[in-house]
Amino acid sequence: NEAKLRTRRREASLRSVGEPAKGESQTAVRSPAGLHGDLIFAGTVDEESGSLGAKALVDAGITADYAVIGEPTSLRVAVAHKGSCFIKVSLAGRGAHGSCPEEGINAASYAARIVAAVEDELRPRLAKRTHPLLGSSTVSIGRICGGTQPNIVAEMCEIEIDRRYLPGEAGPVPEIREIVAAVCEGVEDLRYEVVEMPMTSKVPHVPLGTSPDSHLARAALETCRQAGLPAEPAGVAYWSDGGHLAASGIETIVLGPGDIANAHGPRDHVA
Structure with a gap:
């Protein structure tokens, strides 16, 4: 067979x-x-x-x-x-009852805005960075996880991102951190962290x-x-x-x- x-x-x-x-x-x-x-x-x-x-x-x-x-x-x-960089974005907001969403800070909603910025702003920029043998730099949203159940404003949310970058290109974490900051800075009671995940940080995947x-x-x-x-x-x-x-x-x-x-x-x- x-x-x-x-x-x-x-x-x-x-x-x-x-x-x-x-x-x-x-x-x-x-x-x-x-x-x-x-x-x-x-x-x-x-x-x-x-x-x-x-x-x-x-x-x-x-x-x-x-x-x-x-x-x-x-x-x-x-x-x-290409180099490989797995990035985790962690958001912490404020929980509230789902019937009163204005009393909370919805981490999942802000995560959605970050994903939209990655897709609408970062992806077109990366498409312009090219290598004769490798094509363009890429970004892919691999995982989103947050909240507990529908009637609770999501207090926590995580986004995991796969960034593939070209020889000579700077490390991707600062660029993702800049996008997250543009969405989250100045929002009261919303905290965020952007870090490279151990799978690609223990041994730099250059x-x-x-x-x-x-x-x-x-x-x-x-x-x-x-x-x-x-x-x-x-x-x-x-x-x-x-x-x-x-x-x-x-x-x-x-x-x-x-x-x-x-x-x-x-x-x-x-x-």
């Missing part, structure tokens, strides 16, 4: 890394384009929930000239990806922006060309541990089998 077929394809793909066939595919596992030295395989954990594995690797003092992150790129050489003319990128592109694979530099929209490794001074690319479109779902497979 289809599941078994995907499993066989996965096993074949994994075998091909360590057991190349004759001819061109052997080139990919030999020293390409003048790269020489020791090859270290590092398997890290926690990439989906904070990247503490990559942090531990860097904190342990690993030294390397280059890093290749094996995330799925359909075997295209990705030299760039963008990756390796030059396509770097030694590693040129070697990978040439190897792909010899193997009949796409040989133009690419970018990927998702974040990877490569951002942290590159920030620590290791020249980094992302290159691996599989399509990210199949990730995180029932059709997730390598190739």
Whole structure:
């Protein structure tokens, strides 16, 4: 069946890394384009929930000239990806009976105004910030939670925001804080807080922006060309541990089998 077929394809793909066939595919596992030295395989954990594995690797003092992150790129050489910043906006107002809403400060209502400002003001600004391989910066409202029941003015409300930003772009938190302040400042008995969430703050999820003319990128592109694979530099929209490794001074690319479109779902497979 289809599941078994995907499993066989996965096993074949994994075998091909360590057991190349004759001819061109052997080139990919030999020293390409003048790269020489020791090859270290590092398997890290926690990439989906904070990247503490990559942090531990860097904190342990690993030294390397280059890093290749094996995330799925359909075997295209990705030299760039966006940074990721998860932001929580917490609002605290004043509760009241739902029949007398004017006696309360409705945190959920002010949260709605913040969401509208993000969608109507911030999103168009971000659309103008572009990268040749990554497209534009983005913002997405991922979660809104507040209040207790319909007949009580909501005293508390939280908004969780996913901001993806480009190489060279400033960190997103101050921009979100400015929007929240414009809505909430001067409102009596309304308190707010804007913070980056631990999932992206424990290990800063910075963008990756390796030059396509770097030694590693040129070697990978040439190897792909010899193997009949796409040989133009690419970018990927998702974040990877490569951002942290590159920030620590290791020249980094992302290159691996599989399509990210199949990730995180029932059709997730390598190739």
